Amino acid sequence: xxxxxxxxxxxxxxxxxxxxxxxxxxxxxxxxxxxxxxxxxxxxxxxxxxxxxxxxxxxxxxxxxxxxxxxxxxxxxxxxxxxxxxxxxxxxxxxxxxxxxxxxxxxxxxxxxxxxxxxxxxxxxxxxxxxxxxxxxxxxxxxxxxxxxxxxxxxxxxxxxxxxxxxxxxxxxxxxxxxxxxxxxxxxxxxxxxxxxxxxxxxxxxxxxxxxxxxxxxxxxxxxxxxxxxxxxxxxxxxxxxxxxxxxxxxx
Amino acid sequence: xxxxxxxxxxxxxxxxxxxxxxxxxxxxxxxxxxxxxxxxxxxxxxxxxxxxxxxxxxxxxxxxxxxxxxxxxxxxxxxxxxxxxxxxxxxxxxxxxxxxxxxxxxxxxxxxxxxxxxxxxxxxxxxxxxxxxxxxxxxxxxxxxxxxxxxxxxxxxxxxxxxxxxxxxxxxxxxxxxxxxxxxxxxxxxxxxx
Numbered sequence: 001x002x003x004x005x006x007x008x009x010x011x012x013x014x015x016x017x018x019x020x021x022x023x024x025x026x027x028x029x030x031x032x033x034x035x036x037x038x039x040x041x042x043x044x045x046x047x048x049x050x051x052x053x054x055x056x057x058x059x060x061x062x063x064x065x066x067x068x069x070x071x072x073x074x075x076x077x078x079x080x081x082x083x084x085x086x087x088x089x090x091x092x093x094x095x096x097x098x099x100x101x102x103x104x105x106x107x108x109x110x111x112x113x114x115x116x117x118x119x120x121x122x123x124x125x126x127x128x129x130x131x132x133x134x135x136x137x138x139x140x141x142x143x144x145x146x147x148x149x150x151x152x153x154x155x156x157x158x159x160x161x162x163x164x165x166x167x168x169x170x171x172x173x174x175x176x177x178x179x180x181x182x183x184x185x186x187x188x189x190x191x192x193x194x195x196x197x198x199x200x201x202x203x204x205x206x207x208x209x210x211x212x213x214x215x216x217x218x219x220x221x222x223x224x225x226x227x228x229x230x231x232x233x234x235x236x237x238x239x240x241x242x243x244x245x246x247x248x249x250x251x252x
Numbered sequence: 253x254x255x256x257x258x259x260x261x262x263x264x265x266x267x268x269x270x271x272x273x274x275x276x277x278x279x280x281x282x283x284x285x286x287x288x289x290x291x292x293x294x295x296x297x298x299x300x301x302x303x304x305x306x307x308x309x310x311x312x313x314x315x316x317x318x319x320x321x322x323x324x325x326x327x328x329x330x331x332x333x334x335x336x337x338x339x340x341x342x343x344x345x346x347x348x349x350x351x352x353x354x355x356x357x358x359x360x361x362x363x364x365x366x367x368x369x370x371x372x373x374x375x376x377x378x379x380x381x382x383x384x385x386x387x388x389x390x391x392x393x394x395x396x397x398x399x400x401x402x403x404x405x406x407x408x409x410x411x412x413x414x415x416x417x418x419x420x421x422x423x424x425x426x427x428x429x430x431x432x433x434x435x436x437x438x439x440x441x442x443x444x445x446x
């Protein structure tokens with residue numbers, strides 16, 4: 001049976017993880033390569049590395065880091081952060097990433113989705129959508145780390161992304177992000193029902209129940225989180241055990 | 253041991269090469285006829301679109317070259333589909349190394365079939381030490397039909413399909429062993445021992 005995927009996300013700046021990670025057997029909590037291997041061993045289904053570096057030098061470091069991660073990691077991983085050209089995608093995939101994630105650049109230039117899908121296949125392309133409910137009561141796409149509201153409605157944009165060749169949607173609710181009060185079930189469900197491709201839910205996951213609900217009610221195919229895994233509040237093995245035993249959610 | 257990865261326009265060779273290195277093998281990525289013929293093992297990865305991949309292979313004569321190889325040969329993902337008779341993707345005749353048809357998943361559930369799925373049944377030396385129920389990582393929108401003589405592993409997503417095929421020296425898996433954690437490493441290890 002196809003399982004629901006659990007995906008830890010690591011923020012990277014200048015080739016190092018930004019937040020400290022509470023692993024017992026870790027020698028260097030800032031080394032993404034060591035953390036990646038540790039997550040894989042814990043049973044994470046995939047990993048996402050988000051480059052939040054602003055400098056050109058930092059971006060070069062990130063490509064080198066992707067190559068080092070690819071050499072050791074035996075599960076799939078996605079890289080994202082500031083990708084805006086097919087050439088950047090080519091370098092990251094050649095370095096060994098399985099998928100790239102694009103966000104603001106796709107909103108600015110939707111043709112980028114078609115171009116990446118045509119060159120590398122839909123399986124290599126995740127379109128990340130940051131969504132927040134505006135005073136009009138509708139969920140709108142936000143760009144630039146969720147700071148800038150756009151006129152695009154989230155569900156319609158997700159459908160356009162799928163039509164243009166996205167292989168997956170990574171949907172982050174800015175309303176829920178950082179709260180650990182649970183994923184945004186309504187918008188996740190609306191997007192998941194509206195597109196024929198898998199949806200990764202992100203933002204607000206704090207407990208196994210939150211994941212169970214976003215899989216069952218939100219119809220997400222995967223759940224992504226950062227802090228709960230990094231700080232050891234809810235380690236991947238414990239989360240999966242609870243999903244399996246308490247909530248009868250199929251996980252690997 | 254010389255392991256050759258077939259170089260062509262749809263081969264995602266980086267991950268496969270890394271997986272082989274983790275097993276102590278330094279593979280060679282090549283489309284050279286002599287190098288391929290003389291290799292001990294051949295790996296035929298694949299990712300992308302079938303019609304353009306087949307066109308590329310035909311234009312360079314790689315289709316007849318691959319069909320004539322006699323050493324252990326492992327197709328992965330699109331590689332498996334290209335080894336079949338025909339695929340619905342672009343209505344494309346394929347290499348016909350295994351007499352099986354490739355079809356598009358029916359609309360209904362999400363396509364691609366993406367993520368970790370279990371094998372319903374397994375047989376043959378590639379799956380030594382890998383019991384039915386083991387998880388592998390899949391990403392594909394088309395699937396190879398089942399064939400009583402050639403299906404060596406079955407998986408189910410909407411429909412039961414061939415997760416692995418075998419005929420003579422030709423082996424193929426629909427999942428990505430290079431991305432399937434320890435189980436994938438075991439499968440590659442088994443292949444290298446054939």
